[in-house]
Amino acid sequence: MAGDIQNLMMGLSIALQPYNITVAIIGLVLGIIVGVLPGLGGANGVAILIPVVVTMPATTGVILLSSIYWGALYGGSITSILFNIPGEPWSVATTFDGYPMAKSGKAGKALVIAFLAHGVGAVVGVIMLTFFAPIIAEFALKFGPAEIFAVMMLTFSAFVGLGGTSPLKTVAAILFGFILAAVGMDIVSGQLRMTFGFVELMGGFNFIVAVIGLFGLGEIFLTVEEGLNIEGIKARVGLKDIREGLAEIIRYPKALIMGSLIGCWMGLKPGGATPASFMAYGFCKQSYSNKDEFGKGAPAGIIAPEAAAHGAGTSATLPMITLGIPGSPTMAVIMGGLMIFGLQPGPMLFKEHADFVWGLIASCWVGNFLGFFLVLGFAPIFAAVLRIRFAIILPIIVYVCAIGAYAVNNRMIDVYWMIIFGVLGYLFKKLDYPLAPMVLALVLGDMAEQAMRQALIMGQGSPLIFFKPPLALPIMIAALIIFFWPLISAWKRK
Amino acid sequence: MLKAEIFVAFLLLAIGIIAVVDSVRLGFGWGMTGPESGFFPFYLGIGTVICSSLVLRKVYLLYKQGRAGKRLMPEGALTPILWVLIPATVMIVITEFVGLHIAAALYLAFYMRAVGKIGWVTTIFVSLLVPMSLYIAFDKLFLVPLPQGLWGERLIPF
Numbered sequence: 001m002a003g004d005i006q007n008l009m010m011g012l013s014i015a016l017q018p019y020n021i022t023v024a025i026i027g028l029v030l031g032i033i034v035g036v037l038p039g040l041g042g043a044n045g046v047a048i049l050i051p052v053v054v055t056m057p058a059t060t061g062v063i064l065l066s067s068i069y070w071g072a073l074y075g076g077s078i079t080s081i082l083f084n085i086p087g088e089p090w091s092v093a094t095t096f097d098g099y100p101m102a103k104s105g106k107a108g109k110a111l112v113i114a115f116l117a118h119g120v121g122a123v124v125g126v127i128m129l130t131f132f133a134p135i136i137a138e139f140a141l142k143f144g145p146a147e148i149f150a151v152m153m154l155t156f157s158a159f160v161g162l163g164g165t166s167p168l169k170t171v172a173a174i175l176f177g178f179i180l181a182a183v184g185m186d187i188v189s190g191q192l193r194m195t196f197g198f199v200e201l202m203g204g205f206n207f208i209v210a211v212i213g214l215f216g217l218g219e220i221f222l223t224v225e226e227g228l229n230i231e232g233i234k235a236r237v238g239l240k241d242i243r244e245g246l247a248e249i250i251r252y253p254k255a256l257i258m259g260s261l262i263g264c265w266m267g268l269k270p271g272g273a274t275p276a277s278f279m280a281y282g283f284c285k286q287s288y289s290n291k292d293e294f295g296k297g298a299p300a301g302i303i304a305p306e307a308a309a310h311g312a313g314t315s316a317t318l319p320m321i322t323l324g325i326p327g328s329p330t331m332a333v334i335m336g337g338l339m340i341f342g343l344q345p346g347p348m349l350f351k352e353h354a355d356f357v358w359g360l361i362a363s364c365w366v367g368n369f370l371g372f373f374l375v376l377g378f379a380p381i382f383a384a385v386l387r388i389r390f391a392i393i394l395p396i397i398v399y400v401c402a403i404g405a406y407a408v409n410n411r412m413i414d415v416y417w418m419i420i421f422g423v424l425g426y427l428f429k430k431l432d433y434p435l436a437p438m439v440l441a442l443v444l445g446d447m448a449e450q451a452m453r454q455a456l457i458m459g460q461g462s463p464l465i466f467f468k469p470p471l472a473l474p475i476m477i478a479a480l481i482i483f484f485w486p487l488i489s490a491w492k493r494k
Numbered sequence: 495m496l497k498a499e500i501f502v503a504f505l506l507l508a509i510g511i512i513a514v515v516d517s518v519r520l521g522f523g524w525g526m527t528g529p530e531s532g533f534f535p536f537y538l539g540i541g542t543v544i545c546s547s548l549v550l551r552k553v554y555l556l557y558k559q560g561r562a563g564k565r566l567m568p569e570g571a572l573t574p575i576l577w578v579l580i581p582a583t584v585m586i587v588i589t590e591f592v593g594l595h596i597a598a599a600l601y602l603a604f605y606m607r608a609v610g611k612i613g614w615v616t617t618i619f620v621s622l623l624v625p626m627s628l629y630i631a632f633d634k635l636f637l638v639p640l641p642q643g644l645w646g647e648r649l650i651p652f
Contacts, residue, residue, distance in 0.1 A: 051636075051638045052632070052636045052638060055636050055637065055638070168545055168548055168549055168552075169545075169549065171541065171545050172506055172542060172545035172546055172549065175510075175538050175541045175542040175545065176506060176509060176542060178534075178538045179509060179510075179513050179535060179538050179539065179542065182513070182534060182535045182538065186520075186531045188527075188531070189527070189530070189531045191520055191531045193516060193517075193520060193531060193532070193535060194512060194513065194516045194535070196516075217582075220578060221575050221578065221579070224571075224574040224575060224577075224578055225571040225574065225575055226571075389610060389612060390610075391605065391606055391609055391610020391611075391612055392606055392610065392612060392616070392620055394578065394605065394610075395581075395598075395601055395602045395605040395606065396602065396620075396624055398578070398582050398585075398601070399585075399594075399598040399601065399602065399624070399625070399628070400628070402582075402585070402586065402589075402594060402598070403594065403628065403632060403640060406594065406640060406641055407632070407638050407639075407640065410639065412586075412589070412590065412641055415586050415589070415641075416586060419579070419582060419583055419586065422579075423579070426575075427498060427501075427502055428502070430498065431498060431499055431502055433502070449534045452529075452534060453528055453529045453533070453534070456528060456529050457527075457528035457529075461524055461528075
């Protein structure tokens with residue numbers, strides 16, 4: 001514990017360097033804008049900037065990427081409260097009460113409540129990250145290939161069993177992601193797979209290009225389809241709003257604690273932020289006596305989902321840096337950034353690059369703290385971004401996406417892939433094929449395959465190696481139970 | 495909705511079959527050094543084939559019941575989508591010749607004017623300013639080279 005605090009102090013001394021603070025602020029501002037704009041989410045905001053980040057020192061680069069993420073988490077609530085448009089999927093639950101409250105003339109107060117809840121969720125998440133990450137990393141050092149594969153099975157099972165969408169389509173999306181990851185050169189034998197003689201396919205599919213297409217263009221298609229007529233509520237955040245907001249937060253500690261804890265817990269499992277915000281809203285509504293106020297601008301209805309969303313967003317960092325398994329598409333892209341720097345996320349990272357890891361953790365503290373004051377001070381200005389006609393913003397987004405897709409590998413073919421992934425993303429979204437597990441499969445594909453092959457070699461071909469006690473067995477059993485959960489719960493209902 | 499559902503399921507089915515066929519070529523068994531190259535993709539392919547067939551079966555049953563499902567996109571939504579998709583594709587094709595920034599300037603101007611019906615002044619202002627600032631930011635400050643196309647070098651000589 002004491003060692004952790006000492007490490008954190010060392011990290012803070014890195015994160016608080018003037019250059020890193022400047023980068024964090026730039027990242028936060030970009031992130032908030034990205035979070036505010038529909039059609040440009042955290043995942044793509046980070047993906048587009050990856051090529052720029054490569055030119056920086058590793059710690060600074062990752063501070064920039066994660067700051068964009070924190071910014072996007074904050075920014076999403078501005079649009080959902082003032083415009084009734086969730087900028088990010090996890091801020092949907094905020095529109096239920098945030099928008100009604102803003103409409104009744106208390107827009108400033110609604111924003112303050114949301115930001116405060118975010119701040120608390122973030123603090124709980126970061127505390128968990130600071131003190132649990134080293135423990136989990138220490139534990140994960142004992143993992144061999146079989147255990148790593150089992151953890152991945154658990155990750156993907158969580159999408160299938162707890163994801164909420166059709167399990168069949170989830171499995172199909174995951175397998176599709178893995179197949180895409182397998183295209184190109186086989187890392188073990190050097191043979192070319194599924195390239196059919198096309199030179200363009202030899203390099204395989206880059207997941208950053210896929211993210212930009214699926215989440216960037218796909219999201220834009222969805223946005224124009226809905227026809228954008230944005231009518232927002234004008235808001236100013238004054239001292240009175242801050243005072244009132246603080247008072248409300250103090251009056252609903254249960255919503256705050258419930259939201260933060262649900263968020264942090266759900267954030268550990270993949271794709272957690274969105275279900276966490278809905279769950280927190282639901283639980284919160286159940287637990288308060290004034291149920292009928294919910295949906296009409298109840299403060300607790302803003303506090304719980306916001307705290308949960310930010311808590312989940314923050315705690316998603318934990319599996320990424322300790323196990324190398326990102327909890328959300330945005331985290332996957334940040335992890336991609338780490339790998340470009342030659343840093344392999346996972347337990348060894350704590351041993352080999354302690355300064356980097358603690359710099360990152362410290363920047364979570366700094367970034368969330370700064371982000372809070374940025375949104376509080378400038379929320380109206382950020383909201384003004386949405387008042388720009390979408391016909392101006394849309395082509396700029398497409399342009400920036402093209403830059404991002406090209407710059408990943410300096411290949412023109414990737415820009416065409418981006419368009420194809422965009423159409424695919426639109427279709428998948430419409431037909432309820434989940435995108436997040438597909439992207440994760442694409443990211444983790446090589447790692448999963450390598451772990452599987454190594455484990456099989458160790459077990460001399462016997463798949464029983466994946467059920468080896470003491471570590472792999474419980475993880476694998478948990479994975480299987482969660483995977484078949486939809487079937488189990490259907491059977492139990494009968 | 496059902497048509498799109500069938501289309502995507504067939505697409506996945508085809509991808510699954512491709513994976514299986516190629517894995518058979520590479521060998522999907524146990525080789526000299528453990529699992530062969532096609533080992534992992536083979537099972538992925540089989541899984542994809544099974545999943546997409548099950549989706550197809552489900553859709554077929556719905557179809558037989560005469561349920562068309564809800565529309566894939568709301569009435570008249572295809573036009574704005576194509577208005578994004580086609581100009582964006584054209585922009586990329588033009589990029590092959592004149593480089594990304596010039597292509598993007600044309601694309602921005604076209605989209606704002608033809609689709610957004612935005613005033614000429616704003617259109618010209620934005621479609622010049624944005625590519626110029628991104629050019630300076632990426633190509634000059636961060637030294638991230640962006641596509642120049644066949645003639646880009648001569649078109650932006652500085």
